[in-house]
Amino acid sequence: DMVQNHLLQLLCLVAMEPPLTLGERDLRDRKVDVLRSVRPLTDYDVVQRTRRARYSGGRGVGHDVPDYVDEAGVDPRRRTETFAEMVLELDSWRWAGTQFRLRSGKALGKDRKEVAVRFRSVPHLPFGQDQDVRPNVLRFGLEPESLSMDLTATGSRPETLTQLSLTARMDAPDLPAYGRLLLDVLRGDPALSIRGDEAEEAWRVVDPVLSAWERGLVPLEEYPAGSEGPPPRHATPERRDDLLHEESVMP
Secondary structure, three states: OOOHHHHHHHHHHHHHHOOOOOOOHHHHHHHHHHHHHHHOOOOOHHHHHHEEEEEEEEEOOOOOEOOOOOOOOOOHHHHHHHHEEEEEEOOOOOOOEEEEOOOEEEOOOOOEEEEEEEOOOOOOOOOOOOOOOOOOOOEEOOOOOEEEEEEEEEEOOOOOEEEEEEEEEEEOOOHHHHHHHOOOHHOOHHHHHOOHHHHHHHHHHHHHHHHHOOOOOOOOOEEEEEOOOOOOOOOOEEEEEEEEOOOOOOO
């Protein structure tokens, strides 16, 4: 449910066109537009673009964590995953060719809630560097709220590259997320609530994934509790998917 509900909501907010107003119709119309533009996943796409895993025993934050199947109330025969990842593309004028990676998991090393926007690598470096250059990454921290920019800049000499991070902390909201939502419900404002067609489009996106997983097309991987999850499939200089869930260079 983290992908179908929360992460697809974040996808909508990141990729939607500017609404005419923040009224409930304009805002929700633009979110539905995003979901409608998600390219449908075939079985082949699900195998290539999704991952599922569950944690094995490891060291959590200050305590040992047993295998997930040894946790109280867990039926190991159900092969329930504790980690999910999927890569989506939007068939839209603005986002064609851009990949959106949705990732959620339990018992990971750090409780990180963020949107990481990785910029394209520069086509040419004017100072002749030939080393692997990290792409710039813009991070929207969700809890706590923050905004940071990880940059690769020239150092004291033109041939030297330096990793920098610019971070701004935001004031905590007056209400927690669900508190704000409940307050809007009491006020009769449905702008942040899920509309029926939005829920249907969200299930259209994830249903092919669930079907392929149930048929065993995607193997159930394992990762140690306290780790960053399964190792990235592709961590080449061209893709650098590892940077999307890496810590900022500076606090």
